[in-house]
Amino acid sequence: YIWIVSHAESRKELPLLSVNSFQKDSVDSRSALVRAASIRSMAAIRVLEMIQVVMAAVNQAAVDSSAYVRKSVAAVCLPQVFVTDVDQFPLVRNLLIKMMATDGSEL
Known part of the structure; x- marks a missing residue:
């Protein structure tokens, strides 16, 4: 993960090629x-x-069963x-409001 993040801006094809692995790990892993x-990442x-x-991925993680995953999303x-992408502000704001309004005490 770290190598791809470090080189993503100079080699824009790297993250696009590895996005499937990131997506799979963000959903299928049993480990929070x-x-x-x-x-x-x-x-x-x-x-x-x-x-x-x-x-x-962030929207899906915002409702994850693990408080650690939800906290990672918010923080x-x-x-x-x-x-x-500043244009994502309305979505980011709405997601934060939704996360704060949920019943879970751990965020």
Whole structure:
């Protein structure tokens, strides 16, 4: 994950080629740590072409059963999405409001 994130801006084809692995890890993994790491890594790749994929993963992670994954989305991923694409602000704001309004006490 780290190597791809480090080289994503200079070699824009790398994240596009690896997006399937990130998506698979963000959904299929039984480990909350792996799910959170894959979503954080996708959000850290600041390539505008990936923003829709990142937002889809973030939306799914926002309702994850693990508080750790949800916290990663709120604290790390949403600010990175906003920095990458300011046009995503309404979606980011609405997702944060929705996450704060949920019944779960851990965020």
